[in-house]
Amino acid sequence: MAETSTPSQGTPPEGESRRDFLLYAASAVGVAGTALAVWPLIHSMNPAADTLALSSTEVDLSAVAEGQAITVTWRGKPVFIRHRTAAEIEAARNVNLAELRDPETDEKRAQKPEWLILVGICTHLGCIPMGQKPGDPKGEYGGWFCPCHGSVYDTSGRIRKGPAPLNLAVPTYTFLTDTSVRIG
Amino acid sequence: MSGQQFDNKIVQWIDDRLPVFSILKHSAVDYPTPKNLSYWWNFGSLAGVVLVIMLATGIFLAMAYAANTGLAFGAVEHIMRDVNYGWLLRYLHMNGASFFFICVYIHIFRGLYYGSYKAPRELLWAIGLVIYLVMMGTAFMGYVLPWGQMSFWGATVITNLFSAIPVVGDYIVTLLWGGFSVDNPTLNRFFALHYLLPFVILGLVGLHMVALHTTKSNNPLGIDAKGPQDTIPFHPYYTVKDLVGIGVFLLVYLAVVFFAPNFFGEPDNYVPANPLVTPPHIVPEWYFLPFYAILRAIPDKLGGVVAMFGAIIILFFLPWIDSSKVRSAKFRPIFKQVFWIFLIDCLILGYCGSQPPEGDIVVVGRIATAVYFLFFPTLWVLGKVEKPRPLPHSISAPVLKGGAAGHAAQPMEKA
Numbered sequence: 001m002a003e004t005s006t007p008s009q010g011t012p013p014e015g016e017s018r019r020d021f022l023l024y025a026a027s028a029v030g031v032a033g034t035a036l037a038v039w040p041l042i043h044s045m046n047p048a049a050d051t052l053a054l055s056s057t058e059v060d061l062s063a064v065a066e067g068q069a070i071t072v073t074w075r076g077k078p079v080f081i082r083h084r085t086a087a088e089i090e091a092a093r094n095v096n097l098a099e100l101r102d103p104e105t106d107e108k109r110a111q112k113p114e115w116l117i118l119v120g121i122c123t124h125l126g127c128i129p130m131g132q133k134p135g136d137p138k139g140e141y142g143g144w145f146c147p148c149h150g151s152v153y154d155t156s157g158r159i160r161k162g163p164a165p166l167n168l169a170v171p172t173y174t175f176l177t178d179t180s181v182r183i184g
Numbered sequence: 185m186s187g188q189q190f191d192n193k194i195v196q197w198i199d200d201r202l203p204v205f206s207i208l209k210h211s212a213v214d215y216p217t218p219k220n221l222s223y224w225w226n227f228g229s230l231a232g233v234v235l236v237i238m239l240a241t242g243i244f245l246a247m248a249y250a251a252n253t254g255l256a257f258g259a260v261e262h263i264m265r266d267v268n269y270g271w272l273l274r275y276l277h278m279n280g281a282s283f284f285f286i287c288v289y290i291h292i293f294r295g296l297y298y299g300s301y302k303a304p305r306e307l308l309w310a311i312g313l314v315i316y317l318v319m320m321g322t323a324f325m326g327y328v329l330p331w332g333q334m335s336f337w338g339a340t341v342i343t344n345l346f347s348a349i350p351v352v353g354d355y356i357v358t359l360l361w362g363g364f365s366v367d368n369p370t371l372n373r374f375f376a377l378h379y380l381l382p383f384v385i386l387g388l389v390g391l392h393m394v395a396l397h398t399t400k401s402n403n404p405l406g407i408d409a410k411g412p413q414d415t416i417p418f419h420p421y422y423t424v425k426d427l428v429g430i431g432v433f434l435l436v437y438l439a440v441v442f443f444a445p446n447f448f449g450e451p452d453n454y455v456p457a458n459p460l461v462t463p464p465h466i467v468p469e470w471y472f473l474p475f476y477a478i479l480r481a482i483p484d485k486l487g488g489v490v491a492m493f494g495a496i497i498i499l500f501f502l503p504w505i506d507s508s509k510v511r512s513a514k515f516r517p518i519f520k521q522v523f524w525i526f527l528i529d530c531l532i533l534g535y536c537g538s539q540p541p542e543g544d545i546v547v548v549g550r551i552a553t554a555v556y557f558l559f560f561p562t563l564w565v566l567g568k569v570e571k572p573r574p575l576p577h578s579i580s581a582p583v584l585k586g587g588a589a590g591h592a593a594q595p596m597e598k599a
Contacts, residue, residue, distance in 0.1 A: 047363045047364065051367075071460060073459075077459075078460045126344035127340070146462075163483055163488065
């Protein structure tokens with residue numbers, strides 16, 4: 001006992017390891033407790049209940065003629081709805097999947113071939129691609145062109161050129177009737 | 185009593201209990217400073233002055249601002265038109281950000297040229313880089329607050345950078361936004377952080393000063409001060425020199441504030457934010473342009489983000505990458521040229537970042553990015569092969585020539 005540096009009153013030699021154990025246990029509880037206490041702070045930054053509860057959006061499609069496109073808002077994001085022409089559907093379906101960066105068939109991306117519904121946010125850094133209005137540049141594949149960093153999407157909203165890694169996302173949607181759809 | 189002795193009894197009474205006067209005297213009056221500092225050494229204190237201006241104007245701007253997507257744009261216009269001197273506060277603050285970066289960039293490149301990052305000042309350099317990073321975060325979030333088109337889309341593009349992180353990227357972006365897009369929760373937290381971070385910078389500046397006063401200032405010769413004959417007290421010699429610099433700086437800064445307040449700005453930011461329309465050409469503020477160019481130079485989302493952050497992170501390792509023991513470029517003929525190439529390359533990157541990514545700009549941006557990263561291995565090789573010119577024996581020696589024979593025969597610097 002004389003060789004222990006800390007004075008102890010009648011502690012048996014194994015008292016050292018017991019003291020170590022207490023130190024490690026207390027430190028572990030302290031670290032875990034701090035981590036648990038920090039979580040509410042971090043989680044408070046995640047979407048609040050009212051943000052999460054944002055309802056779905058219903059859209060009436062009867063006024064959208066063939067070849068036209070409309071943009072609606074869903075969860076603060078633009079959603080592109082394009083009434084595709086037969087030529088556009090044809091172009092989207094006659095693509096060799098092997099040459100796509102993010103291979104997906106057009107059949108999987110559109111429940112009804114004439115209605116293409118996409119989240120209108122470039123998968124690169126979140127800009128809104130152009131191609132919804134008649135005068136907009138649509139890119140060389142007739143779909144959309146993102147002006148920020150030059151990504152080009154085809155008539156199925158699939159990435160064909162530029163830095164974006166993925167196709168334009170397809171939101172979950174249900175056709176309520178032939179001319180109305182609920183997004184979300 | 186270990187403290188200083190002061191003539192004034194009240195000062196002495198306070199100092200015995202709380203040594204504020206001792207600390208002040210030690211670090212701002214008696215502080216031994218190399219006597220050969222040039223005007224390039226003014227920019228550290230200038231950056232400090234701008235920080236104070238930013239804090240002062242920012243606190244009063246916050247009193248008239250509202251961090252709400254429905255109110256923010258109008259609140260800024262209210263500040264500009266209705267608040268007494270609101271236009272002055274806002275223009276000082278808005279241009280202050282640009283001048284803060286001008287001072288800091290000159291300060292950083294001065295450190296590069298004179299080897300101020302080398303031993304024993306590695307941590308001084310690292311703290312400076314942390315200040316720079318926090319400054320960039322603060323400036324970015326401040327630019328979001330007016331809630332114009334560039335605010336909104338800049339925020340969208342920059343926060344989306346984090347979505348490039350594998351697996352957790354999307355969760356991080358949602359966490360940053362507090363929703364599914366940049367929206368009211370985002371604006372609110374950016375305001376909170378924009379108010380907090382300048383005080384973090386203030387604390388870091390304190391650490392920067394402690395590190396500086398431990399290792400002492402570098403100087404244009406890059407050799408250590410050998411004794412009292414090589415230094416002069418900070419006050420009055422450098423307080424006066426810093427004041428001259430502040431005078432000149434204020435002339436330039438206020439000329440911009442009064443006569444070209446929107447010189448550094450983007451007209452698009454006077455259009456209220458619209459989440460459904462992206463401006464045709466999104467550019468960040470000028471001080472981010474070189475990094476924006478690096479981001480776009482890599483034709484891969486994750487790769488671009490890694491390169492952009494890597495361009496800053498690599499600077500932390502500079503003290504160990506540079507293998508030369510000689511600090512100042514004055515005595516390194518090849519490094520001097522490499523330095524200017526690097527500086528020009530950064531300007532070229534800045535230009536590329538300001539242009540739409542089309543045609544030749546893409547190629548130039550890629551070459552400039554390669555040159556940026558090649559600078560670092562070049563420094564390592566250069567330290568091995570370059571033959572530096574002979575260093576003077578002391579800071580006084582080149583000035584006094586033969587006159588200082590008494591103490592010029594000292595050994596070369598230790599470091």
